[in-house]
Amino acid sequence: MVEQGLPFWKPVVPNQLLYACVSHAAGQLQTNSREQAMSRALVRPVADGIQLSRLPDTKAQLILVVEDTPTGLLSLQNAFQKLHVTTPVHYVANGDDAIAYLNGEGPYADNSQFPEATLVLLKLDLPTISGYEVIHVIRSNPRFQNLPVVVLVDAETSHKEIDEAYHFGANSYLENATDLHKFHSSLLSLNRYILEPHHPEACLKFAVQ
16 A cells, blocks of 8 residues: 655656655655666667657647546546646546557547647556556657656555656656545645656646645
8 A cells, every 4th residue: 555655756857867755744855866767767668569759849738647447537537627727638548548649649640639748647557558568658768758757546556566667767656636635735746846846848737726
């Protein structure tokens, strides 16, 4: 199970893959080196037949949510609505569709209707292609190394699974949206400690804060 107060990890120095851990419980910052893990993830070859070709457009914002369960999807939709998140959101239900969206392929070829994602919220346990493989595909393309990927976790997600997601190149994680107050705090922390300093084009926007 995910431990309470388990920290966010984020890269803070571009050429020195250093991670700052932001503890929700104490609000303290710590640092941990993840250089070897991240470098291994970034140099892996692209899986056969899978590659990313589009670069996120910094002039527009879109959150790509990859969630396969109706319960998880409804929970996120309700949370975004109640927290007045105004950043556009597109939902897909599996890893294949996530990759197709990022590539602008098939039903997602119309860029005016399906703009490039500036933030990916990704469940790890997915049908067809796992969340780990989706992260691997993203990080295998140098043009997408700066696309922020945040893992969606729940009470059943282990610390080991989250650590493995970091190994593949995830930037952070978000616990499920069942506790609205906690989820709101997590979104604000995500903005403050990860998106605003390093990915300002992906910052979440709120109509009311």
